[in-house]
Amino acid sequence: MIVGKQKPIDDIWEMISGYQKILVFGCNTCVAVCHQGGNKEAEILASLLRMRATQEGADIQIKDGGIERQCEHEFFESAKGSIQWADAVLSLACGVGVQFIAGKYPAKVALPGLDTLFMGDVQAPGLLTESCQGCGKCILHLTAGICPISRCAKRIMNGPCGGSTKGKCEINKELDCAWQLILDRLEALGRLDEYERVIPVKDWSTERAGGPRKLVMDKEAS
Amino acid sequence: MNAKTNSRLEKILVAGHKAVTSECGPPRGGDPSHIEEKANLIRNHVDAINITDNQTSVTRMCSLAVCIRLKLMGLEPVLQMVTRDRNRIALQSDILGAASYGISNILCLSGDHQSFGDCPTGQNVHDLDSMQLLQTVRLMCDEGKFLGGGDIDSPPKMFSGAAANPFADPYKIRVPRLAKKVACGAQFIQTQCIYNVEKFIDWMGKVCDRGLHEKVFILAGVTPLKSAGMARYMKNRVPGMDVPDDVVKRMAGVPKENQPQEGIDICVETIERLKEVKGISGFHIMAIEWEEKVPEIVERAGLYPRPQVS
Numbered sequence: 001m002i003v004g005k006q007k008p009i010d011d012i013w014e015m016i017s018g019y020q021k022i023l024v025f026g027c028n029t030c031v032a033v034c035h036q037g038g039n040k041e042a043e044i045l046a047s048l049l050r051m052r053a054t055q056e057g058a059d060i061q062i063k064d065g066g067i068e069r070q071c072e073h074e075f076f077e078s079a080k081g082s083i084q085w086a087d088a089v090l091s092l093a094c095g096v097g098v099q100f101i102a103g104k105y106p107a108k109v110a111l112p113g114l115d116t117l118f119m120g121d122v123q124a125p126g127l128l129t130e131s132c133q134g135c136g137k138c139i140l141h142l143t144a145g146i147c148p149i150s151r152c153a154k155r156i157m158n159g160p161c162g163g164s165t166k167g168k169c170e171i172n173k174e175l176d177c178a179w180q181l182i183l184d185r186l187e188a189l190g191r192l193d194e195y196e197r198v199i200p201v202k203d204w205s206t207e208r209a210g211g212p213r214k215l216v217m218d219k220e221a222s
Numbered sequence: 223m224n225a226k227t228n229s230r231l232e233k234i235l236v237a238g239h240k241a242v243t244s245e246c247g248p249p250r251g252g253d254p255s256h257i258e259e260k261a262n263l264i265r266n267h268v269d270a271i272n273i274t275d276n277q278t279s280v281t282r283m284c285s286l287a288v289c290i291r292l293k294l295m296g297l298e299p300v301l302q303m304v305t306r307d308r309n310r311i312a313l314q315s316d317i318l319g320a321a322s323y324g325i326s327n328i329l330c331l332s333g334d335h336q337s338f339g340d341c342p343t344g345q346n347v348h349d350l351d352s353m354q355l356l357q358t359v360r361l362m363c364d365e366g367k368f369l370g371g372g373d374i375d376s377p378p379k380m381f382s383g384a385a386a387n388p389f390a391d392p393y394k395i396r397v398p399r400l401a402k403k404v405a406c407g408a409q410f411i412q413t414q415c416i417y418n419v420e421k422f423i424d425w426m427g428k429v430c431d432r433g434l435h436e437k438v439f440i441l442a443g444v445t446p447l448k449s450a451g452m453a454r455y456m457k458n459r460v461p462g463m464d465v466p467d468d469v470v471k472r473m474a475g476v477p478k479e480n481q482p483q484e485g486i487d488i489c490v491e492t493i494e495r496l497k498e499v500k501g502i503s504g505f506h507i508m509a510i511e512w513e514e515k516v517p518e519i520v521e522r523a524g525l526y527p528r529p530q531v532s
């Protein structure tokens with residue numbers, strides 16, 4: 001799923017200043033899992049902003065709301081009224097949701113309430129880690145199911161680099177070296193000899209490098 | 223075996239001499255005089271000089287420009303190339319540029335992460351990794367092809383090298399990793415600086431067991447310690463560096479003013495010991511901002527005068 005983190009309240013306050021009617025708008029799927037952008041977080045953030053408005057005597061109305069997902073048309077029905085009311089929507093979705101609102105409601109200002117961080121997993125309660133960068137040509141079958149593109153600081157296809165120390169990455173002692181993980185797993189699977197296969201030069205044209213990507217599905221499949 | 227390039231380093235190694243290389247870091251500015259001085263200090267004592275490529279991710283004068291300068295001074299440069307900052311277009315283009323000046327040695331590296339340097343907020347590239355860069359060099363030289371498949375008019379002739387760090391983790395793949403680099407086209411290896419001589423000898427034994435020493439020339443890396451503080455710093459702060467406690471103790475055991483000499487003694491002793499170890503084809507002496515000591519080390523280690531090759 002997509003992981004994000006709420007922007008500092010001061011930044012949000014600065015972003016919304018100048019607008020009269022603000023809708024703080026949650027997205028109750030990915031960013032709700034990390035407790036940053038769900039409908040509950042929208043409610044809490046809206047009350048914090050109302051308090052701030054009172055403290056600073058700002059002439060501003062703040063409502064909260066939310067839907068299941070901000071990246072698909074069909075979920076927006078229930079929020080129609082509040083979006084019409086607002087002159088700016090502070091979206092707590094990932095960047096996809098913010099842009100979807102901007103595209104869907106050309107007359108409304110869409111503001112990002114989160115910093116969208118990465119695609120990742122919930123390793124433990126409160127611990128989310130990056131594990132895919134959508135490179136468009138998955139190589140997990142070559143790397144024991146551990147992605148060096150997203151989990152190695154240098155995206156090394158034939159690692160580890162010389163900086164790998166005691167299982168940790170050279171950039172940070174808290175970070176596992178992806179190549180140590182790959183090797184440990186190859187060993188556990190009894191396939192350490194596969195380490196000597198060289199992973200060839202990668203075709204990055206399916207990744208960000210190839211320009212914005214699109215998936216057009218068959219009529220029947222969609 | 224015959225040398226396939228005009229590289230002096232390759233010719234010396236092929237002739238069976240123990241090679242000596244060193245390295246110089248380019249300046250943080252546009253004035254080349256200091257690096258010229260550094261190179262001149264060691265010119266008669268080494269066979270080739272590595273020019274680092276924005277080492278530790280700190281922005282410096284570009285490696286290729288300095289290599290050209292050295293070449294024009296009649297010296298033998300080793301062009302270090304990291305994959306951090308340039309994509310495959312830029313790397314291949316720099317290889318051709320180097321070839322046009324008669325530069326014949328390339329060392330393929332991934333480079334330290336940019337968070338260590340002066341631009342931690344910068345982007346990194348890593349389009350290729352160091353092994354894929356080695357493959358690229360071989361493709362260009364041996365098959366006369368670009369990565370994109372096109373033919374190269376007058377392909378470059380390069381002696382291609384890579385780094386090896388026997389002390390990085392995990393140890394169990396340190397020999398397989400070398401084998402992989404050889405398979406990708408490494409013709410010479412310069413190792414990480416060696417302080418843990420026992421561990422290095424163990425690694426070399428395993429390298430020889432696999433016969434890799436017959437496929438690639440291995441230059442053992444050494445760096446003289448300047449002080450006990452430097453020994454501790456290398457031990458604790460530099461990723462992938464193995465400085466045993468007894469080395470730190472030995473440095474700390476002499477008065478501060480004698481520590482530089484102690485560091486040089488350790489370096490010379492290390493070379494002398496490793497000269498006898500099977501599979502070692504030479505030495506890479508990295509005297510960081512201490513180039514003036516290289517001649518003393520080379521002479522005391524019995525590696526002077528340097529052989530002449532044509």
Ligand code: SF4
Binds near residue numbers: 134137147149
């Ligand atoms: S290889 Fe590509 S698609 Fe597969 S997990 Fe890594 S980034 Fe994602």
Ligand code: SF4
Binds near residue numbers: 151153155160171180
């Ligand atoms: S230490 Fe491991 S994870 Fe970090 S850059 Fe090197 S290979 Fe990648």
